[in-house]
Amino acid sequence: MSHEGFSYAAPWWLPGGNAQTLWAALASRRHFGPSPTWTRQRWNTPDDDFIDVDQARHASASKAPLLVLFHGLEGSSASQYAVAFADFAAANGLAFAVPHFRGCSGELNRAPRAYHSGDFEEIDWILRRFALEHPGRALIAAGVSLGGNALMRWAAEMGESASQRVRAVAAICSPLDLAAGGHAIGQGFNRLVYTRMFLASMVPKALKKLEQHPGLFDREALLAARNLYEFDNLFTAPLHGFRDTPDYWSRASAKPVLHQIRVPALALNALNDPFVPASSLPTPQQVGRHVTLWQPGQGGHVGFPVSHGAVGLPGHVRAMPDAVGHWLLQHI
Incomplete structure (x- = not known):
């Protein structure tokens, strides 16, 4: 090293x-x-x-x-x-x-x-x-x-x-290693500061994407997402050909x-x-x-x-x- x-x-x-x-x-x-x-x-x-x-x-x-x-x-x-x-x-x-x-x-x-x-x-x-x-x-x-x-x-x-x-x-x-990073950002101070900051940008963009393409994902479930794991499970993973968040984090790493x-x-x-x-x-x-x-x-x-x-x-x-x-x- x-x-x-x-x-x-x-x-x-x-x-x-x-x-x-x-x-x-x-x-x-x-x-x-x-x-x-x-x-x-x-x-x-x-x-x-x-x-x-x-x-x-x-x-x-x-x-x-x-x-x-x-x-x-x-x-x-x-x-x-x-x-x-x-x-x-x-x-x-x-x-x-x-x-x-x-x-x-x-x-x-x-x-x-x-x-x-x-x-x-x-x-x-x-x-x-x-x-x-x-x-x-x-x-x-x-x-x-x-x-x-x-x-x-x-x-x-x-x-x-x-x-x-x-x-x-x-x-x-x-x-x-996306799983290690994804879990780290979802905990403690990281969740309070960084996760909140990312979701404040990503959720409104996802909702605009839903207006463009009705039925793309469950709006209420996305609004309830409190970390990147939940957001990726509803939005990032299914939209890009992954089964769910673990599949995405594993195959994309x-x-x-x-x-x-x-x-x-x-x-x-x-x-x-x-x-x-x-x-x-x-x-x-x-x-x-x-x-x-x-x-x-x-x-x-x-x-x-x-x-x-x-x-x-x-x-x-x-x-x-x-x-x-x-x-x-x-x-x-």
């Missing part, structure tokens, strides 16, 4: 995974350069739906690599990690794009489906399209949380042929198939991530030689805030994109 690639130390005034997670999301500095601006393209999907893809407007050479970032649950190009990665890309002359999973760009998608943690067919279609549109650029891809699990599932499914699409992939704070990956892959997980129990993380014996594991003791869930300036405030989150981005660039 490799720790040396990202020697992260949390600021002394942010002890614990929850503080590091929440500060990074709510109060951290995301960019050193200008705030990123985006050009949005709408891509029609093979099943007559659409996704919205945001491409950063900063300059990059025509042959510079393209970094594609897949966001996490209910994330977008406005998420703090997406802004920080855009800043890294601008500073290093890379083209940068954030494809939104269906329904995450601010406009509800048309089809009777949304997105899920094992959506590797969607990842495949998106990466193929990027490769077609940017034939002169080397492609590298990173995924955060849900997006990272889906990206690793894709790399495992593709095996040797993944290298025809990308040079390297990275998963950041991904619940590679990347951890059991990480050994099938044949392209350089990085899995970064903080040991104090409140969503991802350290006991559930993969070991070197489980992943094979193509996968690098970075498992620092601190960082929280997509946190990794760093002290900045003489006083150590307000803190920034560029260190993690720098470390992950430079690791990816080593494989071009």
